[in-house]
Amino acid sequence: MISGENLLEIENISKEFPGVTALEGVSFKIKRGEIHCLVGENGAGKSTLIKILSGLYPYGSYSGKIIFDGSEIKFKSPNDSKLFGMATIYQELPLVEQLDIAENISMGSEISSFGVIDRGDTYTRAIDALKEVGLDVNPETLISSLGVGQQQLVAIAKALSQRSKLLILDEPTASLSDEDADKLLNILKQLKKEGITSIYISHRLKEIFSAADRVTVMRDGRTINTYDITGLTEEDLIHAMVGRQLKEKYPRRPHKAGEEILSVSGLTVVNGELNKILKDISFTLKKGEILGITGLVGAGRTELVMSLFGLWGKIESGSVAVDGKRLDIKDAGKTIASGIGLVPEDRKRLGLVLIEDIKSNISLASLKKISPDGVVDEGKEITDAEGCVKKLNIRTPSIEQEAMNLSGGNQQKVVLGKWMMTAPKVLVFDEPTRGIDVGAKSEIYNIINDLVDQGIGIIIISSELPEVLGICDRVIVMCDGAVAAEMPVAEATQEKIMYYATGGKGEYAAK
Numbered sequence: 001m002i003s004g005e006n007l008l009e010i011e012n013i014s015k016e017f018p019g020v021t022a023l024e025g026v027s028f029k030i031k032r033g034e035i036h037c038l039v040g041e042n043g044a045g046k047s048t049l050i051k052i053l054s055g056l057y058p059y060g061s062y063s064g065k066i067i068f069d070g071s072e073i074k075f076k077s078p079n080d081s082k083l084f085g086m087a088t089i090y091q092e093l094p095l096v097e098q099l100d101i102a103e104n105i106s107m108g109s110e111i112s113s114f115g116v117i118d119r120g121d122t123y124t125r126a127i128d129a130l131k132e133v134g135l136d137v138n139p140e141t142l143i144s145s146l147g148v149g150q151q152q153l154v155a156i157a158k159a160l161s162q163r164s165k166l167l168i169l170d171e172p173t174a175s176l177s178d179e180d181a182d183k184l185l186n187i188l189k190q191l192k193k194e195g196i197t198s199i200y201i202s203h204r205l206k207e208i209f210s211a212a213d214r215v216t217v218m219r220d221g222r223t224i225n226t227y228d229i230t231g232l233t234e235e236d237l238i239h240a241m242v243g244r245q246l247k248e249k250y251p252r253r254p255h256k257a258g259e260e261i262l263s264v265s266g267l268t269v270v271n272g273e274l275n276k277i278l279k280d281i282s283f284t285l286k287k288g289e290i291l292g293i294t295g296l297v298g299a300g301r302t303e304l305v306m307s308l309f310g311l312w313g314k315i316e317s318g319s320v321a322v323d324g325k326r327l328d329i330k331d332a333g334k335t336i337a338s339g340i341g342l343v344p345e346d347r348k349r350l351g352l353v354l355i356e357d358i359k360s361n362i363s364l365a366s367l368k369k370i371s372p373d374g375v376v377d378e379g380k381e382i383t384d385a386e387g388c389v390k391k392l393n394i395r396t397p398s399i400e401q402e403a404m405n406l407s408g409g410n411q412q413k414v415v416l417g418k419w420m421m422t423a424p425k426v427l428v429f430d431e432p433t434r435g436i437d438v439g440a441k442s443e444i445y446n447i448i449n450d451l452v453d454q455g456i457g458i459i460i461i462s463s464e465l466p467e468v469l470g471i472c473d474r475v476i477v478m479c480d481g482a483v484a485a486e487m488p489v490a491e492a493t494q495e496k497i498m499y500y501a502t503g504g505k506g507e508y509a510a511k
Contacts, residue, residue: 005031005032006029006030006031006032006067007030007031007032007033007068007069007165007166007197008029008030008053008066008067008068008069008166008197008199009029009030009065009066009067009068010026010027010028010029010049010053010064010066011027011064011065011066011067012025012026012027012063012064012065013025013026013027013049013052013062013063013064013065013066014026014062014063014064015045015048015052015057015061015062015063020397021221022045022048022221023045023048023049023052023062023221023222024221024222025064025222025223026045026049026064026218026221026222026223027064027223028216028223028226029226030166030197030199031197031213031214032195032197033192033195033196033197034192034197034198034213034214035188035189035192035197035198035200035211035212035213036197036198036199036200036212036213036214036215036216037199037200037201037202037208037211037212037214037215037216038199038200038201038215038216038218039201039202039203039208039215039216039217039218039237039241040217040218040219040224040241041219041241041242041407041409041438041439041440043220043395043407043409043410044218044219044220044221044241045218045220045221045222046170046201046218047170048221049218050088050168050170050199050201052066053066053081053086053088053168053199054075054078054081054086054088054168055075055076055077055078055079055080055081056078058075058076058077059073059074059075059076068084068085068086068166069084069085069165082162082164085163085164085165085166086164086165086166086168087158087159087160087162087164087166087167087168088168088170089152089155089156089159089167089168089169089170089172090170094155095143095151095154095155096143097142097143097144098142098143098144099142099143100139100140100141100142100143101126101130101137101138101139101140101141101142101143101146101154102122102123102125102126102139102140103122104143104154104158105122105125105126105129105139105154105157105158105161106122106125106126106161107158123139123140125161126139126157126161127139128161129157129158129160129161130153130154130157132157132160132191133153133154133156133157133160133187134153134183134187135150135153135154135157137150147180148180149179149180149183149184152172152180152184153183153184153187156184156187160191160196164196165196165197166196166197166198166199167188167191167196167197167198167199168198168199168201169188169198169199169200169201170201171201171202171203171435172184172200172202173185173202173204173207178463181204181207185207185210185211188200188211189211200212203435203436203438205234205237205238205438208229208237209229209232209234212229213228213229214226214227214228214229215227215229215232215237217237217240217241219240219241219242219243224240224241225240227240238438241438241439242438242439249438249441249442249466249470250445250466250467250469250470250471251442251445251446251449251471252470252471253449253452253453255288255289255290255452255453255473256288257286257287257288257289257473258286258287258288258289258455259286259287260284260285260286260287261285261286261287261322261323261425261426261457262284262285262320262321262322262340262425262426262457263284263285263320263321263324264281264282264283264284264308264318264319264320265282265318265319265320265321266280266281266282266317266318266319267280267281267282267304267307267315267317267318267319267320268280268281268315268316268317268318269303269304269307269312269313269314269315269316270313270314270316271313271314276316276481277300277303277313277481278300278303278304278307278313278481278482279480279481279482280318280482281304281318281482281483282318282483283476283483283486285426285457285459286457287425287455287456287457288452288453288455288456288457289452289457289458289473289474290448290452290458290459290460290471290472290473290474291457291458291459291460291472291473291474291475291476292459292460292461292462292468292471292472292474292475292476292489293459293460293461293462293475293476293478294461294462294463294465294468294475294476294477294478294497294501295477295478295479295484295501296479296501296502299478299479299480299481299501300478300480300481300482301430301461301478302345302430302461303481304461304478305342305428305430305459305461307329308320308329308335308340308342308428309329309332309335309336309340309342310329310330310331310332310335311332315329315330322338322339322340322425322426323339323425325338336365336422338425339422339423339424339425339426340424340425340426340427340428341365341419341422341424341426341427341428342419342427342428342430343412343415343416343419343427343428343429343430343432344415344430345430345431345434345461347408347411347412347415348411351411351415351418352403352411352414352415353403354402354403354404355402355403355404356402356403357399357400357401357402357403358385358389358394358396358398358399358400358401358402358403358406358414359381359382359385359399359400360381361403361414361415361418362384362385362388362399362414362417362418362421363376363381363384363385363418363421364418365418365419365421365422366384366418366421366422369421369422370384382399384421385399385417386399388417388420388421389417391417392413392416392417392420392447393413393443394406394410394413394414394417395407395410396410407440408435408436408440409436409439409440409441409443409444410440412432412433412436412440412444413443413444413447416444416447420451424456425456425457426456426457426458426459427451427456427457427458427459428458428459428461429448429458429459429460429461430461431461431462431463432444432448432460432462433445433462433464433467445470445471448460448471449471460472465494465497465498466494468489468492468497469489469492469493469494472489473488473489474486474487474488474489475487475488475489475492475497477497477500477501478501479500479501479502479503480503484500484501484503484504485497485500485508495508496508
């Protein structure tokens with residue numbers, strides 16, 4: 001029985017952690033059959049609210065009221081949320097890579113007889129669920145062999161197979177290519193036609209304006225307002241999110257490049273099957289310069305960076321030099337000692353020790369400097385960490401806060417702080433603002449500009465062409481593991497970059 005136009009009503013929700021008020025009087029409503037975007041800076045309270053809706057924070061751990069499908073709900077566990085018809089899909093997908101698609105879809109709602117799972121029904125159910133999301137893959141395929149975009153669709157298929165009325169998607173496109181992101185949005189629009197309601201959390205303004213019917217803005221643990229997407233501008237939305245006008249999305253500063261600091265010559269790298277993944281890569285980087293490296297997913301951008309640290313592939317030929325001195329890139333320790341730092345794409349897995357505090361993470365790459373006798377100088381570690389938190393404006397109640405409890409933007413600043421403590425000559429940023437809100441993006445860009453002003457050479461790998469064009473001085477375009485083009489940013493356009501990124505040969509001619 002349908003009761004009222006609203007499927008979900010959130011009334012005056014508040015939630016506190018020791019020393020921190022995460023949510024304060026949050027209230028808004030979700031209409032049936034709409035795509036409702038939830039936006040706000042990192043730390044605005046979005047994730048905390050989603051954990052309440054999904055039952056991870058049970059009834060009694062917060063105050064306020066939640067009404068779903070006409071009835072007040074008091075979830076004690078995530079299973080209660082699922083039984084009521086809510087499905088939450090997080091960035092870290094709850095799939096078991098060692099099991100196949102069908103087994104993942106049926107997990108938790110298996111059909112069995114006398115304790116034996118009905119395999120036939122399991123696979124029939126999976127085929128039907130995969131059809132709903134337009135994924136034409138054998139349900140016996142292992143999750144580990146799927147791309148991130150396909151895994152995302154499997155997670156949605158699993159939710160739909162459980163007769164979910166409400167899908168809650170937390171940054172579902174953070175690790176997807178633009179093509180996969182568009183496919184996901186189109187599926188949500190189709191599900192909307194079938195009466196499925198979605199709450200969609202995203203920092204990507206393009207996606208919000210493409211898919212949303214309405215948008216609720218959160219800031220500092222409170223709801224600011226709910227807007228119809230019709231008539232709303234990007235500038236108005238950004239202002240509501242950050243509480244201030246951002247003068248420039250990409251705060252460009254004039255940079256005066258110095259002498260050459262990094263040289264990569266003829267680098268060819270093979271994978272385990274001896275296939276050439278990087279082919280005769282050559283480029284240079286100067287002090288006080290921002291070099292952008294872009295291209296489509298699979299072009300070899302991340303592999304290039306990881307190979308500089310000896311963390312990927314086997315070097316077949318080529319050389320790397322820092323300040324004219326040849327570098328042994330088979331050893332990550334020697335790469336770091338030469339003055340190269342890496343802010344990786346996956347900051348949670350490769351950039352941080354999530355269960356350790358901010359202080360320990362910041363000192364992680366410079367322990368030798370604060371351990372003159374082999375024992376960590378705790379006073380120096382604390383002083384350095386506090387100085388870094390202040391300089392980078394890391395929002396935290398204490399340097400003792402565990403990294404896992406920070407917002408995405410603040411986690412990224414901790415990773416950056418870790419490398420700043422090493423006094424780097426070159427800093428490589430792989431997707432520096434992925435999963436970060438517009439306010440934190442602006443802060444990261446300004447920090448990068450400050451580093452360049454200090455003479456540090458910066459390499460930025462990014463899938464976001466406006467970001468590359470907005471902050472870089474020079475652009476390298478990669479295609480199929482090779483350098484397809486190189487140009488000053490003044491001569492670059494999105495169309496020109498895409499021409500070379502998709503295999504265009506010869507001089508680009510603007511149409």
